[in-house]
Amino acid sequence: MTRSVFCSSRNPLPMLTHNIQGDLGHTDLQEDLEFHNSNFSETTPALGKRGGGGGGGASAGLPLPATTSSSSGGSSKRFLWTLSFYAQFFDVDTTSVLARCWAALFPRDSFLDVLEGNPDLYGPFWIATTVVLILFLGGTISAYRASTGAGSFAYDFRLLSGAAGLIYGYTFVIPVALYLALRYFGSESANLLECWALYGYGNLIWIPVAIISWSSINILNWVFVGVGFGVSVAFLLRNLYPILSATDRQTSKVLLILVVALHFGLALAIKILFFAHGSPVSNVGDDKPPPAKEPTRMMF
Known part of the structure; x- marks a missing residue:
């Protein structure tokens, strides 16, 4: 027994190998386990190949964030015949539109600061549309009240086309002319x-001025039109003056006078065309011949 113990202690590997084979099965540590040197630089391209992308860095195999894709190349692919080109001018929420409307009625800060570098066409379009509809309704009510007792009343849809041409033309054409004039005279801030x-x-x-356009009190109509003209022209001059002053002194004076004169023409056209009593609207139907009188019958 002493001899066998001596031999087993002298050469313990056969017994250890036999125990491993009996417990874990055949395991060749030298053939199955291989160690390779790596600096972790080859994993990113492999990930990019599996994910379908060929780029490296954080974007390999993953989609780009929405802000990154929109700012990197989205704006360069917007053409005039695509909806995305016009959608960028209406990218504003209701809270911002209401805040800008409040700033237009009760100006405390510069309206350009309220815009925060994101001017929109959503508010201007719907404000102009609302003014057109209210002017048409007010002018129609004025014509109806003026023609009461003169027979049947017919709607004059020329009021609608006239209001649309006046308001839309003034809102969207005059700024284009002003912008071109400023660029011509060297204003870089236009x-x-x-x-x-x-x-x-x-x-x-x-809008509130047009609501009372059906009023039969002529002096009240003039007062409300004067208030509307004063508030709106003060708003325009306050915010346009820094832009107009970028040109030379004489040019800025001429442009200011033109802005005031054109705005006065708008107020006067609104009063003459759409307000009751003393305007052409109230005379609708006056050029009709009077109805023929029936012959008097005498009874004996």
Whole structure:
């Protein structure tokens, strides 16, 4: 027994190998386990190949964030015939539109600061549309009240087309002319979208003015039109003066006078065309021949 113990202690590997084979099965540590040197630089391309992308870095195999994709190449692919080109001008929420409407009626800060570099066409378009509809309704009510007792009343849809041409033309055409004039005289701070936003939100005061356009009190109509003109022209001059002053002194004076004169023409056209009593609207139907009188019958 002493000899066998001596031999087993002298050469213990056969017994250890036999125990491992009996417990774990055949395991060749030298053939199955291989160690390789790696600096972790080859894993990113492999991930990119599995994910379908060929780039490296954090974007390999993963989609780019929405902000990154939109800012890197989205704006360069917007063409005039695509909806995405026009959608960028209406990228504003209801809270921002209401805040800009409030700033237009009760200006405390510069309206360009309220825009925060994101002028929109959503507010100007719907404000102009609302003014057009209210002017048409007010002018129609004025014509109806003026023609009471003169026979049947017919709607004059020329009021609608006239209001649309006047308001839309003033809101969207005049800013283009002003922008081109500023660029011609060397103003680098002129922005067409900001001009549209200023004129569009400046029309907000005409909504309450147009609501009372059916009033039969002529002096009240003149007072409300005067208030609308004063509020809106003060809003325009306050925000356009820093832009107009970028040109030379004489040019800025001429442009200011033109802005005031054109706005006065808008107020006068609204009063003459759409307000009751003393306007052409109230004379609708006056050129009709009077109805023929029936012959008097005498009874004996």
